[in-house]
Amino acid sequence: MEYKLYVGNLAYSVTEADLQTLFAQAGAVKSVALIKDKFTGQSKGFAFVEMENQQGMDTAINMFNGKDFQSRALSVSIARPREERPRFGGGGGGGGYDSRGGKGGGNDRKRKPRGGDNKPRW
Numbered sequence: 001m002e003y004k005l006y007v008g009n010l011a012y013s014v015t016e017a018d019l020q021t022l023f024a025q026a027g028a029v030k031s032v033a034l035i036k037d038k039f040t041g042q043s044k045g046f047a048f049v050e051m052e053n054q055q056g057m058d059t060a061i062n063m064f065n066g067k068d069f070q071s072r073a074l075s076v077s078i079a080r081p082r083e084e085r086p087r088f089g090g091g092g093g094g095g096g097y098d099s100r101g102g103k104g105g106g107n108d109r110k111r112k113p114r115g116g117d118n119k120p121r122w
Contacts (some may be wrong), residue, residue, distance in 0.1 A: 007047045
């Protein structure tokens with residue numbers, strides 16, 4: 001069984017080592033995962049801490065939920081299971097073909113007729 005905790009409201013300067021040291025006061029820590037932005041590498045302000053047993057998890061919640069850590073009041077709770085997300089689909093349209101057979105998603109201006117006088121030829 002997993003004994004995983006959600007730790008929120010972290011200062012952006014907090015490291016995994018800081019969390020490891022802090023939560024070790026409550027019991028044996030199995031792992032620490034500080035969530036970071038995949039493009040900038042900056043912390044997103046939350047982490048997951050996995051404890052070795054139920055007692056360590058309960059102790060950590062009682063000790064650290066609401067506790068001030070690096071000038072921020074921590075939010076510590078039991079982590080919810082990860083929700084399944086669809087692998088494909090979603091994201092916007094564009095790039096399809098329009099009714100004229102041309103590529104859609106581009107500029108929606110009306111086409112000017114060909115010819116030097118710019119008058120319709122129909």
